[in-house]
Amino acid sequence: MIKAERQQRIISHITKDQKVLLGDLSVLLNVSEDTVRRDIKELSDQGLLKAVRGGAILNSPIPRHFRDREHYDVSHKKIIAEKATSLIKDGQVVLFDSGTSALAVASHIPRDRRITVITNSFPVATVLEDHPNAEVLFIGGRLNKTAFSTSGHEVIQTLSTIRPDLCFLGICSIDINLGVTGQDYEDAQVKRKMVENAKQVIALSTLEKMGRAEHYQICSIDAIDIIITDEDPQHEELAAFTEIGIKVI
Amino acid sequence: MIKAERQQRIISHITKDQKVLLGDLSVLLNVSEDTVRRDIKELSDQGLLKAVRGGAILNSPIPRHFRDREHYDVSHKKIIAEKATSLIKDGQVVLFDSGTSALAVASHIPRDRRITVITNSFPVATVLEDHPNAEVLFIGGRLNKTAFSTSGHEVIQTLSTIRPDLCFLGICSIDINLGVTGQDYEDAQVKRKMVENAKQVIALSTLEKMGRAEHYQICSIDAIDIIITDEDPQHEELAAFTEIGIKVI
DNA sequence: GTATAATTTGCATAATATTGCAAGTTGTTT
DNA sequence: AAACAACTTGCAATATTATGCAAATTATAC
Numbered sequence: 001m002i003k004a005e006r007q008q009r010i011i012s013h014i015t016k017d018q019k020v021l022l023g024d025l026s027v028l029l030n031v032s033e034d035t036v037r038r039d040i041k042e043l044s045d046q047g048l049l050k051a052v053r054g055g056a057i058l059n060s061p062i063p064r065h066f067r068d069r070e071h072y073d074v075s076h077k078k079i080i081a082e083k084a085t086s087l088i089k090d091g092q093v094v095l096f097d098s099g100t101s102a103l104a105v106a107s108h109i110p111r112d113r114r115i116t117v118i119t120n121s122f123p124v125a126t127v128l129e130d131h132p133n134a135e136v137l138f139i140g141g142r143l144n145k146t147a148f149s150t151s152g153h154e155v156i157q158t159l160s161t162i163r164p165d166l167c168f169l170g171i172c173s174i175d176i177n178l179g180v181t182g183q184d185y186e187d188a189q190v191k192r193k194m195v196e197n198a199k200q201v202i203a204l205s206t207l208e209k210m211g212r213a214e215h216y217q218i219c220s221i222d223a224i225d226i227i228i229t230d231e232d233p234q235h236e237e238l239a240a241f242t243e244i245g246i247k248v249i
Numbered sequence: 250m251i252k253a254e255r256q257q258r259i260i261s262h263i264t265k266d267q268k269v270l271l272g273d274l275s276v277l278l279n280v281s282e283d284t285v286r287r288d289i290k291e292l293s294d295q296g297l298l299k300a301v302r303g304g305a306i307l308n309s310p311i312p313r314h315f316r317d318r319e320h321y322d323v324s325h326k327k328i329i330a331e332k333a334t335s336l337i338k339d340g341q342v343v344l345f346d347s348g349t350s351a352l353a354v355a356s357h358i359p360r361d362r363r364i365t366v367i368t369n370s371f372p373v374a375t376v377l378e379d380h381p382n383a384e385v386l387f388i389g390g391r392l393n394k395t396a397f398s399t400s401g402h403e404v405i406q407t408l409s410t411i412r413p414d415l416c417f418l419g420i421c422s423i424d425i426n427l428g429v430t431g432q433d434y435e436d437a438q439v440k441r442k443m444v445e446n447a448k449q450v451i452a453l454s455t456l457e458k459m460g461r462a463e464h465y466q467i468c469s470i471d472a473i474d475i476i477i478t479d480e481d482p483q484h485e486e487l488a489a490f491t492e493i494g495i496k497v498i
Numbered sequence: 499g500t501a502t503a504a505t506t507t508g509c510a511t512a513a514t515a516t517t518g519c520a521a522g523t524t525g526t527t528t
Numbered sequence: 529a530a531a532c533a534a535c536t537t538g539c540a541a542t543a544t545t546a547t548g549c550a551a552a553t554t555a556t557a558c
Contacts, residue, residue: 003516004301005268022534032518037535053525053534120389122371129394138399140369140389140407145378150387154407158389252506271544281508286545302515302544 001029007039014049014058021055076230077104080204083228083249084168087202090114092165095194096124098149098187099170101204103127106168109134118164120190121149144186151186159193167198171205173212174227176240179220181213188216195219202226207237221246250278256288263298263307270304326353328479329453332498333417336451336475339363341414344443345373347398347436348419350453352376355417358383367413369439370398393435400435408442416447420454422461423476425489428469430462437465444468451475456486470495 006029014020025036044051050059081104088094090113096102098121106117107127117128120139128134139158141150169191172182180195180203182188195201195218203224226247229238233248242248255278263269274285293300299308330353337343339362345351347370355366356376366377369388377383388407390399418440421431429444429452431437444450444467452473475496478487482497491497 002268002270002301002303004299004303004306008267008306033534034519035517038517122374125371125392129397136392136394138387138389138392140387140399140403143374143385143387145385148378150389154389158403282544283509283546284507287507 001031003039006031006035007043010036010039010043010056011048014056019055019057025055076206077101078108079230080206080228081105081108084202084204085109085113087226088113088115088166092116093118093162095119095162095164095167095198096121097167097169097191097194098124098147099204101170102168105204118162120151120155121147123148147187151190155190156193159190159197162197164198165200167194167201169195169201169203169218169224171203171209173209173214174203174205174221174224175211175213176221176244178213178217180218180224182216182218183214185216188218191218195223200225202228204228206230207235210237250280252288255280255284256292259285259288259292259305260297263305268304268306274304326350326479327357329455329477330354330357332477333451333453334358334362337362337364337415341365342367342411344368344411344413344416344447345370346416346418346440346443347373347396348453350419351417354453367411369400369404370396372397396436400439404439405442408439408446411446413447414449416443416450418444418450418452418467418473420452420458422458422463423452423454423470423473424460424462425470425493427462427466429467429473431465431467432463434465437467440467444472449474451477453477456480456484459486 009029010020010025013025020040022033022036022040026033029036040049040051040056043049044056044059047059049056077100080101084105085108088109093116096106096117096119098119102119103121103123106119106124109115109128109131111132114133116135116137117124118137118139119125120141125136125138128136139150139155141154141158142152143149144151169180171180174180180191182191201219201224203226205227207229221241221244224246226249227238227241228249229235231238233242238248258278259269259274262274269289271282271285271289275282278285289298289300289305292298293305296308298305326349329350333354334357337358342365345355345366345368347368351368352370352372355368355373358364358377358380360381363382365384365386366373367386367388368374369390374385374387377385388399388404390403390407391401392398393400418429420429423429429440431440450468450473452475454476456478470490470493473495475498476487476490477498478484480487482491487497
């Protein structure tokens with residue numbers, strides 16, 4: 001087996017499994033671990049993957065832990081995303097928060113929709129890289145390495161100068177009395193500011209997030225205009241929201 | 250068997266099997282390996298396949314998504330990067346511009362260096378994802394999808410509020426009389442602002458970028474404190490810079 | 499047809515690249 | 529801190545490639 005072929009197989013393996021181990025490849029390709037290590041180093045220099053201790057992982061601009069969460073719940077997210085994109089009209093200015101739900105929506109925006117996207121999320125900006133008709137404004141600030149989004153004072157400052165048509169809000173917990181709440185203080189502050197200025201706020205939530213509350217309040221329930229879930233809008237748990245005038249999709 | 254026929258059979262083999270080996274073809278086509286090698290070289294020059302050590306493979310088995318990231322290639326900029334990182338001291342605030350040279354430097358920052366990085370480049374921010382001691386401040390603005398960095402008024406605005414210790418500037422063209430120039434107007438404006446506020450400006454440049462000039466000026470030559478190249482600092486082409494007091498590494 | 503030039507091919511040899519191994523170093527785990 | 533795994537570096541054995549050259553083949557002109 002020649003080098004070029006080995007390296008191709010390494011690439012195809014890593015694309016499939018997200019990661020490769022030196023030992024596995026050594027057996028599979030029938031060469032020493034040193035050789036595999038050198039192959040991985042070369043591919044890594046070309047930016048085709050990322051060499052790590054013990055093997056290599058996929059080199060994606062979207063951080064790994066983020067992608068794990070993303071894959072976690074794909075089918076539900078897809079239903080939500082499809083409902084959500086139908087709300088986006090040509091020419092609108094749309095604000096995306098930094099959660100995986102908003103990311104799912106962003107990645108499902110039809111390619112012929114001509115919009116301006118504002119976000120503080122690297123993954124959102126990244127998936128829009130090859131959307132031909134989306135202008136992206138990125139909100140600067142201190143980079144939060146776990147969520148891979150910016151937060152802090154500058155973000156809030158910037159948000160207060162923007163009045164988007166739509167705001168897609170990934171929900172941590174939502175309750176009809178306590179409103180929308182989050183686990184992280186900084187993140188909650190950012191989300192609160194997003195809600196404050198948007199003309200229309202769209203909450204993205206699965207059913208199990210309802211009727212719960214976290215430590216930090218983002219907004220009261222009447223700040224929400226539309227709730228999108230992965231269930232039928234007629235579902236009994238959603239009735240309460242409909243009754244107080246929130247549109248449930 | 251004439252040459253043209255051989256080459257056709259090589260092509261058809263490779264489309265079937267994805268790869269061909271010199272030895273196999275030599276036996277099959279009943280010519281020496283040297284001849285096969287020469288045939289493959291010709292086909293390779295025509296772009297019909299890719300010559301590799303030991304044979305040839307199909308031209309582009311690597312997915313487009315990965316190939317797009319070829320500009321992440323840092324191997325040839327490694328020399329510059331290693332010289333550059335030695336200038337970065339603990340506790341400093343370091344500004345990185347959006348070019349590939351600056352990216353190479355960012356990706357070589359030692360993991361124990363405790364610094365604050367400011368940048369408008371997604372790739373720079375991304376490679377610092379798993380740097381445990383780098384705080385990253387991202388400069389928001391309109392996203393430029395080709396360079397994957399932000400630019401425009403907001404970026405310049407933000408830059409004017411920052412006084413970094415170091416600024417790493419990827420150079421497009423540099424000339425001792427005309428100073429540093431760039432091809433893109435927006436980008437040049439951003440770079441100019443970066444240079445303006447930084448305490449120390451470090452130009453990253455390969456030799457062939459010297460003595461040339463582009464349309465848009467970024468700064469005059471005396472705004473540059475240090476020039477880092479991939480060559481020996483004693484190189485004759487660099488003497489002129491040394492003479493006017495610029496440190497060349 | 500014959501002579502001449504141009505191309506192609508194979509071989510010898512020198513230069514490069516690849517690979518596995520060993521010894522020493524660094525990083526991780528318990 | 530010890531034990532272990534992974535990595536780095538240098539080296540030697542082997543394999544591949546580049547190059548110059550000469551023989552063989554093909555094309556072209558006369």
